[in-house]
Amino acid sequence: MPISYIPRVTQLDAGQLDDQLEELLKQQLFNATKYFEPGILQPVLPELELLLRTWIFKYSVYDKKLTFGQQMLSLKYNMENFSKSKLYWYYGYTVGLKYLKxxxxxxxxxxxxxxxxxxxxxxxQLFGDILNFLRFIQSGKYPxxxxxxxxxxxxxxxLTREDLTDFSWTRELLWHNFIELIGTLISLMNIFGLQRLLSNVLKYVWWRQHIKPAGKMDVxxxxxxxxxxxxSQGPVLPHTMGCSHIFCYYCISANKAMDYEFACPKCYYSGKEIIKFVMV
Incomplete structure (x- = not known):
């Protein structure tokens, strides 16, 4: 009787084995062609990776309805609902989409x-993967x-690893994927914008003296x-943005480039234009 419950860690391992196998085959291909004249393979590198992924797909999912990683861990897809049309969609998403990008x-x-x-x-696609991973952690299906x-x-x-009882190792693997998820979310954040929002909130706390942005700025x-x-260093190429404070050009331009609403940390004035300071 087929086993309906597959441990989450086993499903994650199958995916990692598939990725490692692809990297191993690509490394073998690069080693076999490392003595070619530089620049010969570079223009057709996407096509070479397409052929490699197609070869993997042909002898795994297409022929046996399972990936090599799943085969190593005695897993397989349910044959009853793996139709021909789903096979083509699977190939288009896992192989064709990567080639087009x-x-x-x-x-x-x-x-x-x-x-x-x-x-x-x-x-x-990244947001879809994140949401699906969160759903997978909760349900244990469709990794x-x-x-x-x-x-x-x-x-x-x-299950070749049905005797898996090392819960600390299992938690370590799940936490590793969770940390990768957090790192991915952080990379999508606008750190400068978040810093500005936190600064606007913290300026109201009791231990900091709140300075309201002035309606009319001094020269x-x-x-x-x-x-x-x-x-807080001597201004290099001094510039202003409409308030009475002076900034280094690189300090203000870098912050404005990352966060268009960046406000002066001294008076919280958010100027829209950076102007070169000229001493009269």
Whole structure:
């Protein structure tokens, strides 16, 4: 009788084994061609990776309805709901979509519309993977987004690791994936914008003297004691943004580039234009 419950750690291991196998085969390919003249394979690298992934797909999912990683751990997809059309959708998502993104990055680097579309596509896919991983942790089914979309359930006649009782190791693997999830979320955050929001909140706490942004700003003046309002050092290429404080050009331009609503840390004034300071 097929086993309906598959441990989460076993399903995650199967996915990691698939990724490691692909990297191993790519490394073997690069080692076999390392003595070729530089630049020969670079233009067709997306096509080589497409052929490699297609070969893996052909002799795993297409022929046996399971990946190599799943085969190593005695897992398989439920054959009853793995139709021919689902097989093609599975190939398009796992192989075809990667090739289109790689080819767009190689051939259409200067096309801003294509690059923007690819970036948005990767963002949506990343959010989908994050939401699916959270659902997988809760339910224990469909570890990969495409499995959830197509309804491909994993089953097994036996588990090669059914005696797994090392709960500390299991927790370590789950925490490792959770930490990767947190790192991915942090990379999507606007750290400068978050810093501005926290600064706006903390300025009201009792141990800090709250300074309201003035309605009318004084004319900025610079003396030998003047320091940058951001780095607290002598201003390098002094600039202003409408308030009475002076900034280093690189300090204010970098912060404005990352957060358009960046406010002066001294008076909380958010100017829209950076102006070069000229001493009269």
């Amino acid at each position: 790689d080819r767009a990055l190689y051939s259409l680097t200067s096309n801003t519309r294509v690059q923007s579309f690819v970036h948005q596509l990767e963002t949506f 990969v987004l495409i499995d959830f979309i197509l309804g491909l359930e994993l089953t097994a006649d036996k 900025p003046t610079m003396t030998h004691a003047t320091v940058c309002a951001i780095c």
